[in-house]
Amino acid sequence: MSKDKLSHVETIKTQSDGLRGTLSQSLVDNHTGNVRPDDEALIKFHGMYVQDDRDRRQERAEKKLDKLYSFMIRLRIPGGVISAKQWQAIHEVSELYGTGVLKITTRQTIQLHGLLKHQLSDTIQGFLTAKLDAIAACGDVNRNVICSSHPQVSPVFEQIHNYADKISEMLLPKTQSYYEIWIDNQKIYDRSVESDPLYQDRYLPRKFKIAIAIPPTNDVDVFANDIGLIAIVENDQLIGFNIAIGGGLSTTHGNKDTYSRLATVIGFCSSESDILKLIYHVLTIQRDYGNRSDRKLARLKYTLDKMGVENFVKELEKRAAVELKAAKSYTFTERNDRYGWQQAHDNKWYYTLFVENGVVTPNQKEFLFNLSKLGLSDFKFTCNQNLILGEIALEDKWQVEKLLTQYNIGQNISNLRQSSMSCVALPTCPLALAEAQRYLPELITKIEPLLVKHKIDQEDISIRMTGCPNGCGRSYLAEIGFVGTAPEEYNLMLGADRYGTRLNQIYKSKIKEPEILQELDYLFGLYKKEALDHETFGDFSFRKFFN
Structure with a gap:
């Protein structure tokens, strides 16, 4: 663990009384639509973010009014599967509270925006009746465990998919504060049930993400995760998983110490119990050695690179009492959904x-x-x-x-639109520098005629946009990636492969729509003229500009 001064968030966590803080008091404070400053960090562990309508900030500031605060709540749905009755519950809750819009996230769950503070408890209780919760959907813990979505990719899909639930359950925080604050409104006095050998009282240095891929599909972008499990299936039997660690896409503009990184495959494991031990102890190493002074450098990727992969693996095998075997071969041939x-x-x-x-x-x-x-x-x-x-x-x-x-x-x-993805960005995300969700559909409408012009409109070119460099829309793994740098301004990223195994790179910095369209028109023409047989746009761009 870093010996530098702990960040303020670390102090908030250790002094939070099991993530309780003063949330109960914040919820009944009618002087603001927000919670108290320290509670803004804690409420994330309960699956919520504080947001405000940035479209109305200036108007309200001129009237000397507080920001128009609201909350986003995200559900924990390991593997992303719910029943018809649960969908009905989500629908009905969304009709009563928030904006009414249901948002499917890039991590295989759903979130509601625009919830007012006094609606939070009723919203959570509405979900609970359908056996849905938001525990650990955000915060410095393991987030929603994702898994390949399409059952037709393997006859053992269900067996593999069940790992998402097992991993999620194993890595849940033990604190009962979620139920105490949002459900029962009764203080839990027997804290022995909250003993948490994994998270202790400090939790992880930063968020943690796990994905399970089932070749030949990489719809989960497995290498973008702190832990990636790649299912190895032989003769229609699951024989185990390749394990990859240290993935993460988030960067910070102007901070050269931050970078995107794809996970490193460290070996193969066949035993379910051993796989779970290895996963558990990747988290304990991150807990003990991760950077707790600078949150921008606190993800597992930085811990792994600081320790070195070989040293990390030695420590992992020692803690888990498991010896990894050589990784097995596999192939990814698709990443899009099968519509x-x-x-x-x-x-x-x-x-x-x-x-x-x-x-x-x-x-x-x-x-x-x-x-x-x-x-x-x-x-x-x-x-x-x-x-x-x-x-x-x-x-x-x-x-x-x-x-x-x-x-x-x-x-x-169009194929391009079907291969698109974006983060929420403006107006609710406090980190967004530019539009994404509201703008990408409009931009695609302007790009589609260029594809037709150059007779490449049948290509499945991946295109993704994020409003800031944190990469929630996984733009760094797109054949055409846009990363917001300022209002209406983006870095244009090229050179990623089609299947999520190579990062893209900056082709043009800080450009606006006219130059974006001009550059893409030029690039599509070049691709049509110079591409090798069966060469994807991403592979062509990499070979042409970065290789």
Whole structure:
């Protein structure tokens, strides 16, 4: 652990009384729509962020009014699967509280925005009745565990998918403060039940992310995570996982000590109990050695690079009492979702619905609510911000198709748009420097004619946008990536491969829309003229400009 002075957030955590802080008092303080300053850090551990409407900041400041504070709440859904009844509950809660908009995140869950402080307890209790919670969906703990979404990729999909639940349960904080503050409103006096050998009273130095990929698909962007598990399947049997550690995309503009990093594969493990031990102790090493003085350098990737991969692995094998074996071979050949109807090995049918940037439109929302009332399907969130309607029996498929037709779901959408992704950014994210979710669809509309012009519109070119360098939209792994630097200004990133195994690099810095379109027009023409046979746009860009 760093011997430098601890950051203020570290003090808040250790003095929080199991993440309680003064949240109970903050919630009944009617003088502001916000919580107290220290509670802003603690409320994240309960699955919430404080936000305000940045579109209205100036107007309210001129009137000498407080910021228009609200809260975002994110659910913990390991593997991203919920039942029809749970979807109904989410729908009904969203109709009562917040903006009414359902947002599918890049981490395979859903979040609501615009919740007022007095609505938080009712919102959480509404979710709890459907056995949904927001525990550890944010904060310096393990976040929502994600897993490949499409059952048709493997006959042992369910067996692999179950690991998401097991890992999530193992890494949950032991404090009961979530229930005490939001559910029961009764103080827990027997704190022995809260003994937490993993997180202790200081938790992790920073957030922690885990993903499970099932080759040949890398829809989870497995190497962007602190821990990546790559399922190894032979003869339709799961024989274990390759384990990768140290991934993370977040950077800070102007800070050369920060960088994006892809996870390093450190070996293979076949035993479930040993895999869980290894995962657990990657976290204990990060807990003990991670940087607690500078939060910008606190992710596992920096701990790994500081210790060195070899030393880290030695410490991991010692703590877990497990010896890693040589990594097994695997291949990724896809990263996009499989849209429309697909049939899996269990003969059940699945329909993947495109949800642009994860924002469920009013038409989609009505369709999904009516579908949920039929009880024919479960709902699977994908890491590409889409939604799979799943486990539909052949004899029930016609009812789903009838609703799809009724609501005009599944209209023609360009390949580029289907391969797009963005973070929320403005107006609610306090870190955003530029637009993303509200702007990318408009920009794609202007890029699509360029693809047609150069006769490459059938290509599945990945395009992603984030409003700041933190990378929530995983722009650093896109063939065309945009990273916000200022209002209406972006770094244009090129050279990532199509399957999430190579980072992109800055091609042009701090450019606005006219130059973006000019550069892409030039690049598409160059690609059409000079690309090798079967060469993707990302591979061409890397070879042309960075190799």
